Amino acid sequence: MSKTKTAAVVLAAGMGTRMKSALPKVMHPLTGRPMVNHLLSTVEALGVDEAVVVVGPGMEAVGRTVAPHPTVEQADRLGTAHAVMQARGALEGFDGDVLVLYGDTPLITPETLSKMLEARRGPARPAVVVLGFRPDDPGSYGRLMMDGDSLESIVEAKDATAEQLAVSLCNSGVMCVDGARLFDLLDRVGNDNAKGEYYLTDIVALARADGLACAVVEGAEEELLGVNSRAELAVAEAVAQARLRTAAMDNGATLIAPETVFLSHDTVIGRDVVIQPHVTFGPGVTVGDHVEIKGFCHFEQCTIADGATVGPYARLRPGADVGEGAHIGNFVEIKKAVVEPGAKVNHLTYIGDARVGAKANIGAGTITCNYDGFMKYNTDIGAGAFIGSNSALVAPVKIGDGAIVAAGSVVTRDVEPDALAVARGRQEARPGWAGRFRQRMAALKAGKSNDKKGA
CATH class of the missing domain: 3.90.550.10 (Spore Coat Polysaccharide Biosynthesis Protein SpsA; Chain A)
Structure with a gap:
């Protein structure tokens, strides 16, 4: 039949x-x-x-x-x-x-x-x-x-x-x-x-x-539920979100405050994932097993591999690929970039159009300067490299395996493996200058005050 x-x-x-x-x-x-x-x-x-x-x-x-x-x-x-x-x-x-x-x-x-x-x-x-x-x-x-x-x-x-x-x-x-x-x-x-x-x-x-x-x-x-108004759309969204949250928890994820986590129709979340409050998953997100996602993160069209830690306040934009055991910290933005296993990008950093090699460490305030107003360029950071805080990597540029970039550097040329790159103005010390400056300014201020009284 x-x-x-x-x-x-x-x-x-x-x-x-x-x-x-x-x-x-x-x-x-x-x-x-x-x-x-x-x-x-x-x-x-x-x-x-x-x-x-x-x-x-x-x-x-x-x-x-x-x-x-x-x-x-x-x-x-x-x-x-x-x-x-x-x-x-x-x-x-x-x-x-x-x-x-x-x-x-x-x-x-x-x-x-x-x-x-x-x-x-x-x-x-x-x-x-x-x-x-x-x-x-x-x-x-x-x-x-x-x-x-x-x-x-x-x-x-x-x-x-x-x-x-x-x-x-x-x-x-x-x-x-x-x-x-x-x-x-x-x-x-x-x-x-x-x-x-x-x-x-x-x-x-x-x-x-x-x-x-x-x-x-x-x-x-x-x-x-029929949707004929914005208010009814919000009601339908609440129902759909409740279903998605329940499915995620039934599949082995922990949502600390489920009502504050927003998922997309295609969000994939592995087992033993812990999601703290106020996290938003846009379309196209896949999360592996044993991942910890801290509060106030936003993800879209990205991948987070097993054992990674992300957040709080992290933003993973389209093309972000966070490797196994990697750390993405607070106020970090990743766009169209691969962060390889064990790498750390822990605070106040922008990584775009880049590769961060395995076990590399990116210091606070680092940015990849990937856009010149017309074109996007790639930054390649080798395995085990260390990028000092407040550094700017001007793409296209390559940092070799194990290289160190000194804090505050603006790097415009490739850095060889295991080399140290220092790209900043030389520090000068002028003994007694600060004291003399304060005295001069105090006297100038006092003179202006006397002039006003005489008037």
């Missing part, structure tokens, strides 16, 4: 006017990626065979973001049934199960969608499976009208009677439909309702009138 195929139609044509943004609503980020991609990642994890995204006019940016998944345009926004109809051409000949999802409802899980598919393929073979939930405040949600275990119809809140509004089981909008029947049902949807729109929810009543079964799977309210 062949496996039943699954397709997903993601509705993403909404203007999102309550977001007060030039950015399409579904493009607003959640855990570091657009909401619509968050949902598509869930769909991909489910193993769907096809996914089509319905967009509105002028939403080319959404199309680029969701690629390689195809998009279709809903030129006129005439309701949810009309939106799904736009996918007819993309799903021509498809007779598997079709999930109808919403790009602004990104928190739904693969497990919940799997339950819907199981119900659709169960003994009753319902033509339509609706994802329902029981919110604390049913408010404007459509109500699911049940007859025992059978779903009879969905009534929009604006069209509901007082008795129907008393029903607590609500419609999330998410459906799983028999693909062989979907477009026939949609063709018969009318717009005789309070909003004059073509409601996707009407296919339930149409299916029942055809003598077909319809069913409901209940989900958690948390999964079905």
Whole structure:
């Protein structure tokens, strides 16, 4: 028996006017990626065979973001049934199960969608499976009208009677439909309702009138949060962050104050990692095992190897690669640079476009001068080298293995291995000068004061 195929139609044509943004609503980020991609990642994890995204006019940016998944345009926004109809051409000949999802409802899980598919393929073979939930405040949600275990119809809140509004089981909008029947049902949807729109929810009543079964799977309210405003986006972010933190701790990381640690959708954290409060992980960060991350750090597109120590107040920018057992200390910024195993960059330092060799030691206040206003240049610091405090390494420059750069040096030429480089002005001592200076200045000050009194 062949496996039943699954397709997903993601509705993403909404203007999102309550977001007060030039950015399409579904493009607003959640855990570091657009909401619509968050949902598509869930769909991909489910193993769907096809996914089509319905967009509105002028939403080319959404199309680029969701690629390689195809998009279709809903030129006129005439309701949810009309939106799904736009996918007819993309799903021509498809007779598997079709999930109808919403790009602004990104928190739904693969497990919940799997339950819907199981119900659709169960003994009753319902033509339509609706994802329902029981919110604390049913408010404007459509109500699911049940007859025992059978779903009879969905009534929009604006069209509901007082008795129907008393029903607590609500419609999330998410459906799983028999693909062989979907477009026939949609063709018969009318717009005789309070909003004059073509409601996707009407296919339930149409299916029942055809003598077909319809069913409901209940989900958690948390999964079905719709994002229509900045405030709702913040609520969704809080839910998503809580999930990521729990997963990190379940996988063996210690978060001292979990609510202050912010993760991205793709953050990878190893075992026996300790993360102190107020740490932010941007996209593209991988942390090995036995790493200690101290407070108030910010990471993005970087790698931290096993046993390293980072922070507090460290910033690892894109391309930072911290080696095994390396130390990155307070107020250190690393950008597009490799810090090899055992190296130490402990305080008040900028390392950019560089290599810091194994077990090298970089003194406080050191900077790699990697940019001349037009081009970036590389600095290479050899294994076991020692860079004295407050040094400036003017790239391109190479410090050999085991070399020492004296504190306060401005290094503009390569330093040979095991050599000492001193590049600073020569110190002079002038005995008694300071005392004579103070006397002269005191007398000058006193003279000016007397002049003012005489006036």
